Amino acid sequence: MKSLPQQPLLTAERACLIGHIVAMAFGLAGLLYVLPRPDLIASLPPIGIQVFQWSMGQGGVGYIILGAAAVALYLYRTLGLQRMLLFFVPSVVLSLGSELLGTSTGFPFGHYHYLSGLGYKVAGLVPFTIPLSWFYMGAVCYLLVLATLERVNLPGLLRHGGAVLGGAILLMAWDLVLDPAMSQTSLPFWQFEEIGEFFGMPYRNLSGWVATGVVFMSVAAFFWRGQRLNLTRSQLTVPVVLYLVNFAFGAAITVVSLDPGFLIPTLMSVAIGVVPVLGLWAIAPTSLTNDATEAALAAPTLEVAAK
Numbered sequence: 001m002k003s004l005p006q007q008p009l010l011t012a013e014r015a016c017l018i019g020h021i022v023a024m025a026f027g028l029a030g031l032l033y034v035l036p037r038p039d040l041i042a043s044l045p046p047i048g049i050q051v052f053q054w055s056m057g058q059g060g061v062g063y064i065i066l067g068a069a070a071v072a073l074y075l076y077r078t079l080g081l082q083r084m085l086l087f088f089v090p091s092v093v094l095s096l097g098s099e100l101l102g103t104s105t106g107f108p109f110g111h112y113h114y115l116s117g118l119g120y121k122v123a124g125l126v127p128f129t130i131p132l133s134w135f136y137m138g139a140v141c142y143l144l145v146l147a148t149l150e151r152v153n154l155p156g157l158l159r160h161g162g163a164v165l166g167g168a169i170l171l172m173a174w175d176l177v178l179d180p181a182m183s184q185t186s187l188p189f190w191q192f193e194e195i196g197e198f199f200g201m202p203y204r205n206l207s208g209w210v211a212t213g214v215v216f217m218s219v220a221a222f223f224w225r226g227q228r229l230n231l232t233r234s235q236l237t238v239p240v241v242l243y244l245v246n247f248a249f250g251a252a253i254t255v256v257s258l259d260p261g262f263l264i265p266t267l268m269s270v271a272i273g274v275v276p277v278l279g280l281w282a283i284a285p286t287s288l289t290n291d292a293t294e295a296a297l298a299a300p301t302l303e304v305a306a307k
Contacts, residue, residue, distance in 0.1 A: 009077045016070035017238065023063035024249045030055055031187060032256050060189060061119040064129040064136075067242065071136035074238045078231065083224060087139055090219035095134035098212040099126040108208030110201075111193040118189055134216070137174060137246060140239035142167035142217050144280045147231045151285070160221035166276075168213030173273025174243070175209045176265040177250035185257045199265050233284040240281045247274055 034040060041049065075084035102109040103125040118127035146163035154162070179201050182189045196202040247269060254262050 006077055009073055013070055013073035013077060013238070016066045016073060017241070020063055020066035020070055020242075021245050023059060023066060024245060026055060027059045027063060028249060028252055030059070031185070031253060035187065060117050061127075061129055064118070064133050067246070068132040068136045070238070071139050071242065075139060078235055079229065083227065086223040087142075087220040088135055090223075091135040091138050091216045092131040094216040094219065095138075095212055096122060096126060096131040098208070098215070099130055102208065107204075108211055109205045110196065110208070112183075112190055112205075113193065114190045115188055117187075134212070136242065138167065138171055138213055138217060140242050141170035141174075141213070142220070143229065143231070143239050144236060144243070144277060145170070147229050147236055147284060148280045150228055150230070151283075156225055160225060164214055164217040164221055167217050168210045170243070170273050170277065171213040172206055172209040173269050173276075174247055174250070175206065176269035176272070177247060177254045179205065180258055180262055180265065181250040181253035185253060199262060230288055231284070232288060233281060233286050236281055236284050240277055243277050244274065 072084055072088060075087065098108065100123060101107060103113055106112075114121060114125065114127055114130075119129045121127050142163055145166035146160065149159045149162050149166075152159070180199060183191055184200050192200065192202065192205075194202060196205065198206065251266050251269065254266055
């Protein structure tokens with residue numbers, strides 16, 4: 001068994017996380033400040049216009065890839081390559097299947113289709129970046145709940161089952177601001193083909209988000225069974241930051257660009273998503289107990305078997 005050095009992984013993880021945040025900040029500036037001012041765009045030099053057009057066309061791809069890379073490196077560094085892959089593969093494969101089914105049949109999200117701006121479309125229907133976003137946001141939601149439930153003396157089945165349900169609800173809470181921001185503004189990335197009952201979204205879109213999250217998190221939980229995370233509050237900071245900045249991205253676009261009535265789903269997202277996430281982080285242990293420390297030291301994190 002050979003341990004991999006953590007410092008290069010940590011450096012790469014931080015670079016991807018910072019890049020993810022910066023890319024979203026530039027995207028917000030372009031969508032909320034530059035795009036509504038055609039006179040400002042017209043005053044740019046030719047190279048400035050080209051840069052702006054490129055950033056509007058490729059910015060969504062970039063921030064999603066960077067977010068997925070940051071979470072993959074974080075999982076690899078803290079939990080090991082095996083558990084990272086055992087979450088990455090089912091989340092990407094099953095969410096892609098759910099999206100392909102949804103864009104083809106309308107189940108489970110309602111009838112919708114993707115526009116341009118999120119990269120190459122698998123089967124001409126679903127941008128390849130969409131399953132990556134399910135992965136990185138699903139992972140942080142599941143981890144935050146599971147890490148908290150580990151402190152409760154529950155059987156493994158109940159612990160993982162609670163994390164699956166809680167993680168899926170946190171994931172759906174994020175969608176309360178993401179979907180309006182991405183489908184109902186002047187520069188949409190996808191469109192519903194029906195008028196939804198809930199602020200333009202069909203109710204089954206929300207249940208579809210919960211169901212999709214439950215499915216791929218359940219598969220990951222099955223593979224992770226019998227293994228504990230043993231993560232402290234400081235180790236959970238990356239998932240919390242990722243959740244909050246992705247919420248802020250969608251919420252800023254929704255609140256600034258849409259009707260004031262969209263404050264309702266935004267506040268719901270705060271109540272169901274942001275507040276619980278901050279609460280889960282706040283009650284996480286600042287250090288491991290002796291037993292947990294011994295278990296963490298014995299865990300095969302960041303090790304590669306020489307087979």
